[in-house]
Amino acid sequence: MRKMMLVLAAFVVVCALLTGCAAGQPSAAGKTESAQAKGGVLEVKVLDVGQGDAILIRTADEVIFIDTGDVDEHPKLEAALKKENIKTVDKLIITHPHADHLGGASVIFKNCEVKAVYDNGEPTTTKLYRDYLKTIKAKGIPYKALVDGDVLDFGGGVSFRVLGPTAQMVKEGGKKNGKPNLNINSIVGRLEYGDFTMLFTGDAEKETEKAVLSHHSAAEIKSLVLKAPHHGSKTSSTTAFLKAAAPEAVAISCGAGNEYGHPHKEVLERYKKFNIKVYRTDQGGTIAVISDGKTYNVKEEK
Numbered sequence: 074m075r076k077m078m079l080v081l082a083a084f085v086v087v088c089a090l091l092t093g094c095a096a097g098q099p100s101a102a103g104k105t106e107s108a109q110a111k112g113g114v115l116e117v118k119v120l121d122v123g124q125g126d127a128i129l130i131r132t133a134d135e136v137i138f139i140d141t142g143d144v145d146e147h148p149k150l151e152a153a154l155k156k157e158n159i160k161t162v163d164k165l166i167i168t169h170p171h172a173d174h175l176g177g178a179s180v181i182f183k184n185c186e187v188k189a190v191y192d193n194g195e196p197t198t199t200k201l202y203r204d205y206l207k208t209i210k211a212k213g214i215p216y217k218a219l220v221d222g223d224v225l226d227f228g229g230g231v232s233f234r235v236l237g238p239t240a241q242m243v244k245e246g247g248k249k250n251g252k253p254n255l256n257i258n259s260i261v262g263r264l265e266y267g268d269f270t271m272l273f274t275g276d277a278e279k280e281t282e283k284a285v286l287s288h289h290s291a292a293e294i295k296s297l298v299l300k301a302p303h304h305g306s307k308t309s310s311t312t313a314f315l316k317a318a319a320p321e322a323v324a325i326s327c328g329a330g331n332e333y334g335h336p337h338k339e340v341l342e343r344y345k346k347f348n349i350k351v352y353r354t355d356q357g358g359t360i361a362v363i364s365d366g367k368t369y370n371v372k373e374e375k
C-alpha cells in the first residue's frame with residue numbers, strides 16, 4: 074500500500090512538472106508569465122560584420138536572424154555561424170533588400186536549414202535580390218511579407234511586434250525627396266520578452282520614424298535597447314523618435330572607417346543628450362544583449 078502511495082505521489086509530481094512545462098508555452102494572454110515560468114534566456118547578438126547589419130537572436134526555442142550583412146563580409150558571417158554552431162534558422166527576416174542587409178542571405182541558405190523567410194515585400198531589381206527570391210522558391214521555404222500589426226512568435230515567450238511599414242507604404246514604394254529609396258520601408262519591430270524590450274529598425278530614415286510615430290503610441294515603441302537606425306546615420310534617430318523609444322542603450326552596427334562616416338557625430342550627440350549608452354560594433358565588436366525577461370545586460374565580444 075505504502076509503495077503504491079509512493080508511485081502515486083511520483084505520478085502526481087511528474088504530472089505537475091508536465092503541466093508546468095505546458096504552461097510555459099507562449100500565449101498572447103500570459104506573455105510575461107510564460108516568459109518567467111519558462112526561465113529561458115534570450116540572447117541577441119548584433120554581429121560585427123563591418124558596414125552592414127546581421128543580428129542573431131536565440132530564444133529557448135528558436136534561432137532567428139534579422140539581416141545578414143554585406144556580400145564582401147561573407148567570411149565574418151560564416152565564422153559567426155560556426156562559432157555559434159548555428160545549423161537551423163527558424164526565421165530569417167530581411168528588413169529591406171539593400172546589399173549590406175541581404176548580402177549574406179546566401180551564406181545562411183547554404184549553411185543552415187531555413188524554416189521561414191520574412192521581408193517587407195518591396196521588390197528591387199538587383200541580381201542579389203532575384204537570386205534570394207529564386208533560392209526561397211527552389212528550396213520551398215515558407216515566405217511572408219511583414220506589415221504593421223503582425224506579431225511573430227519567436228518561441229520561449231519571446232515575440233516580435235511589427236510597427237511598420239504599412240501595406241499602403243509598401244504598395245506606394247519608399248520615396249525620399251520624391252526619389253525611390255529602399256531604406257524608407259525598412260521593417261521596424263519590437264522584440265518583447267517579459268519586461269525586456271528591444272527595438273529593431275533596419276535602415277529606417279526619418280520618414281520611416283515619422284510613419285511609426287503616426288501609427289503607434291509611445292508606449293508601443295518604448296524599448297530598453299535600440300538597434301540604431303541606419304548605422305547611426307543623421308538621416309534618422311530623430312529627437313521625436315528617440316523621445317518615444319526612450320532606450321537606455323543603443324547598438325550601432327557599422328564598419329570601422331566606413332565611407333559614410335557612420336555613426337554621424339550629430340546622432341552620437343543626440344544619444345548623449347538622451348543619456349543613452351552607446352555600443353558600437355566598429356569599436357567593441359559583436360554586441361551581445363542577454364535577458365531573462367526581467368533584467369538584461371550588454372557585453373562586447375571582441
Ligand SMILES: [Zn+2]
Nearest residue numbers: 125171173276
Ligand atoms: Zn544598411
